[in-house]
Amino acid sequence: MIVLKRSWRKYSIDNLEQVMKVKIKSWTGVATWRWVANDDSCGICRMPFDGCCSDCRLPGDDCPLVWGQCSHCFHxxxxxxxxxxxxxxxxxxxxxxxWKFKE
Amino acid sequence: MSLKPRAVNFEEVWGDLVETVQQVVTMGSIKRSVWNTRFSDVYSLCVAFPEPLAERLYTETKKLLENHVRQLYFEVEEQSEENLLAEYHRFWIQFSKGTQYLNHLYSYLNSQHIQKQKFSDADLTYGSMQMDMSEQLLEIGELGLEIWQREMIRPLQKRLVGVLLMGIQQDRTATATDAPTSTIRGVIHSFVDVNMYKKKSTLQLYESIFEGALLRETGSFYRKEASALLQDCNVSQYMECVIARLAEEELRATKFLPPSSHQRVVKEVQDRMVADHLATVHAETGSMVSAERTRDLSNMYTLLRPVPNGLTVLVHHVKDHIKQQGLQAVTSLKGDNIPAQFVESLLEVHKKYRTMIMDVFHNDQQFVGALDKAFESVVNHRGNTKVVCRSPELLARYCDTLLKKSTKGLNESEVDDKLGHSITIFKYIDDKDVFQKFYARMLAKRLIQQQSQSMDSEEAMINKLKQACGYEYTSKLHRMFTDMSVSSDLNQKFNEFLKSKGKTHELGINFSINVLQAGAWPLGQTSITPFAVPQELEKSVQTFETFYHSHFSGRKLTWLHHLCQGELKVSHSKRTYLITMSTFQMAMLLMFEKVDSLTCNELQTHTHLNDEQFNKFLQSLLDSKLLMTDGEELRGETVVRLNTDYSNKRTKFKISVAPQREQQHEAEQTHSAVEEDRKLYLQAAIVRIMKARKLLKHTMLIQEVISQSRARFAPQIPMIKKCIEQGSVVGLQDEEWASVAYQAEKIHLFALIPLSLDYALSSTQFSVIPRESKTCAQLATVFVKNLISSTQSTSF
Structure with missing residues (x-):
């Protein structure tokens, strides 16, 4: 009885190890984002979309782009x-x- | 007694008065009642009836005083040289006091009779030239002193000065003086005090009869003294002597002379002993500086400071010495951790000479400047012009080691201290842009791989850089920082999103992400390689992308797999290990889940990595002993096996890619990136300047460009020239302007030429030019000519 139990346990551990030989515990991804616009620069201020409009100091979330329904895009x-x-x-x-903002 | 004017017999009253006056000037005793009577006698004479007798009283008194002083003069004159001063002094004290009292006695005469004829202050200061001082009536006190000067000092002048100078000379050579100090001082001061009633130039007599002679005497004494000293002692001893002499002479001046002379005497001694022997002192400067004989240097500083341009040689030597010491400290670096050695030894040298300048040279600006100059050349030193200067890189690496998590056990305040010191070195760096690039790269790595020791230190350092170099310089670093906090918000939102959809466990892993702004991070797009995301991660990547696009429209995500990392639980051998590694390594290890051996070809086709990356990351796994091969060489058909006997003392660790080669590669990349940035910066500067100035000489343009870019880097002139040539192509994208070189009057000029027709015709200068007949170049020529004529008045 005892022998049987032990062998069952041994089997189950072996099984587990074989299944989980290499397992991802955690993963930290890194990605960059940029605007997808049909042009390189804003048609109004002529600054690149990767930069910001001429009134802002830092590009990014503080100076976002918007699209119109005509598919043109500006700061x-x-x-x-x-x-x-x-x-x-x-x-x-x-x-x-x-001009209508694209939803 | 009545104050009413009445007839007075002059002879009678004067007879009484003479007696008292004589008593007064010889400081005899007078009864108060007599004094009062005499006082009213003076009054009654002045207001006498029918005719006031004031004038007569004045002449008689004058005669009396003249006789008295003449008499005293004969007495003094008879004295031998030894007693001359003492006797003169005795009489002077007596007489000067006496006349003072006499002045009081005659106060009615002074105030009523003499005051009227006296010139006012305004007359004296701005008065006409005809004023004749000798004709003028003087107050009795002044009259007495005037007589003293004329009858006593003038005839005795030569003898007195001679004896005085002798006395001072004796004091200098420390032999016993004939007359006591107080007498000498008293006599010298009598030359000044004798003119004390005068409103201006009280020192004239003193300066003309005594001071000049004294200075000449002093000069010749110290000239002899200096050459005698230099004969038998070295410069160091000489300087000690001179300092002692100067101190003595200053003391002597306060002892004997009126304050106006103190400076002059000391200056005379300085001139004779220091300024005249400047060459001798300067000859020794070099060796003293290189031996750092602080006492001598301190003496030298004290002596040379008052001499015009005396310090230049010393400053120069100090600068050279510091430079040499600095270079010595940094050129022979060997072994581990060169960045730390570099920065810390530089700081040590800096601190040493900073304290030396403070202690020895009293923080003199010239020396502080010399230290700065010396350090600038040490920090920016490079072996030859072909090699790039490594200081910016080394300094950035030093900061990196301080800010990284490490086991060194420095606490936060120690780290902050060291970072603060590194700013000292930073300020000397010419190529601040190179430092910025390196720093940004390392900061990116620390942030992405979560290796920062403390975010507070990171931020403090960025703020320090901002203080030193301005907002613009650190704006990218700040943006990287904000991205990190934005990302952590994003992770939270993503988790909530998963929860709301009931998919919390669907990803099967503990997922987090950094989403970065493409422009702000120095993560070259070039290092993105083809890569097949392992199946285990696909779900996470897809879920996150859906989530992101639903939250932010119009944005494109690019995964940077070479920067991602994860933790793997590996339990193929006896123990279970938690291993942190990059995604590429993960992808390879995950393939061994089902099998124990794979060929290289299989691994590579599955991961889609290119040859270079594949070999690099596979090698790192082999090096860690997790995987093994039979041979050394990696070929397509080489079999890679899982090492089932793997064991490691630590159960939690990290596998990294060979760092040394990486560093070298990174440095090269950074330098070429900096070079690119510089070109853009210079072109932008040229366009900016030209748009403002319109027309500029070639050399002036180069100078302006240099001054604009100095805060960031020291541009090389050939590079600027190249950028000027390309200026039209790159910076002026609107095609309205073009720069054209124009050869006029042998000056190489640059001008910005508007080429568009609209502009040309709307400008009055161009209204006459028919566009069709001219080529662009001709148009430009005319434009430049117009510009020149319109700016001819202003110099350019």
Missing amino acids: IHCIMKWLQSQQLHQQCPMCRQE
Whole structure:
């Protein structure tokens, strides 16, 4: 009885070891992000999208990009300034279509 | 007694007055009642009726005083040289006091009769030239002193000065003086005090009759003294003597002379003993500096400081010496941990000479400047011009070792201290951009691999750099820092996301991630290699990507697998080990889950790694003994087996890739990256300058570029020239401007030329040029000519 129990245990440990020979315990990934825009630089301020608009000091989350439904893309600060300066129609500065933020 | 004017018999009253006056000037005793009567006598004479007798009183008094002084003069004159001073002094004290009292006695005459005719202060200061001082009536006290000067000092002048100088000379040679100090002092001061009533140039008499002679005497004495001293002692002893002499002479001056002379006498001694023998002292400077004889140097500093340009030679020697010592300390570095040796030995030298300058040279700005100059050249020293300067790299590595987790056991404040000191060295570095690149790379590595000892120290160091070099310099480092905290937020959100979907255990591993801004981190895109993510990780990668894209639109994630790392639980041998390793190594080890041996080809096709990376990472696993091969060489068909006999004392450890070669490679990469950055920086600077100035001489342009970029690095002129030539291509992307070299009046000029038609026609200068007929170059020429003529008044 005792012998049997021991051998069962031995078997189970062996089995476990064979299954879990190499196992990932934890993993830390590293990734970079960049904007996916159809152009290299903002059509309003002419600064690259990898940089920030001319009023900001640091690019990144503080100076994000926005897309219009016409698929044109600008720094959010640039397009907001542009839209505020327009009195009648809110148009995309690139294609003159009505500006609507893409959801 | 009535104050009313009445008729007075002058002879009668004067008869009484003469007696008292004589008593007063010889300091005899007078009864108060007599004094009071005489006082009113003076009054009654001044207001006498019918005619005031003041004028007569004045002439009589003058005559009386003249007679008295003449008499005294004969008495003094008879004295031998030894007694001359004593006698003169005795009479002077008596007479000067006497006249003072007499002045009081005659105060009515002074204030009513003489004051009226006296010139006011304004007359004296701004008065016309015709004022004749001899005609002027003087107050009685002043009159007495005036008579003394004329009747006593003038005729005795030569003898008095001679005896005085003798006395001072005796004091100098420390023999017993004939007259006591107080007498000599008193006589000298009498030359000044005799003019004490005068409103200006009270020192004139003193300076003309005595001071000049004294200075001449002093000069010749010390000239002799100096050459005698130099005959029989060396410079070091000589300096000691001179310092002692100067101190003595200063004391002597305060003992005998009025304050105005103190400086002059000391200056005379300095001139004769130091300035005249500057060459002798300078000849010894070099050897004293190199032997660091602090006492001598301190003496030398004291002596040379007052001499104009006296210190230049010393400063120069000190600078050279420090430079030499610094170079010696850093050129012979060997063995382990060269960065630490480099920085710490430099700091030691710096500290040594900093204290020396403080102790010996009293923190004189010239020497502090010399220290800085010397260190600049030591820190930026390179063996020959072809080799890059290693200091920025070494310093960055030093900071890295301090900030990394280590077992050295420095506590946080010690680390902060050392980092603070390293800023001292940092400030001397010319190529601050190189340091920045290295530092950023190492910081990236520390942050990604979580090797930082403490985030507080990291941040403190970045702030120190910011203080030294400005916001711009550290902005990327700050962005890296923010990315880390953004990432930790992101991890939390991701976990919540998993929980909300009920997928917490679906990934099967403990997953975390750093999401970094591509532009801020010095992680070259070049090192991205093809790689097949192991099956075990695929789920995590995909889940996270879905999560990320649902949160942030318009962003593209790029996985940097060469920087990812994980912890593996390996239990193929007797014990279980927790091993930290890179993803590539993980991918290979995971393949041994099912089998015990694989060929290299199998491993490589499965992981998709390129040859270079594959060999590198496989080799690292082989080196760690987890895997083994039969032969040394790795070929496609080589069989790699799991080492089932593996054992290690530690159950938790890390496998890294051969660091030495990596470092070398990294350094080269960094330097070439810096070179690229510099080119861009210079081009940007050129464009900036040209847009502001429009027209500039070639040499001036180069100078401006150098001054703009000095804070970051020391640009090389050929590089600037090259960038100027390329300037039109790179910096001026709008194609509105182009730079053109223009040869006019033998000056090589650069100008920015607007080439677009709109611009040209709207500008008044161009309204006459029909665009079709001119080529761009001709247009440019005309433009430059116009520019030159419009800026001709301003010099450029």
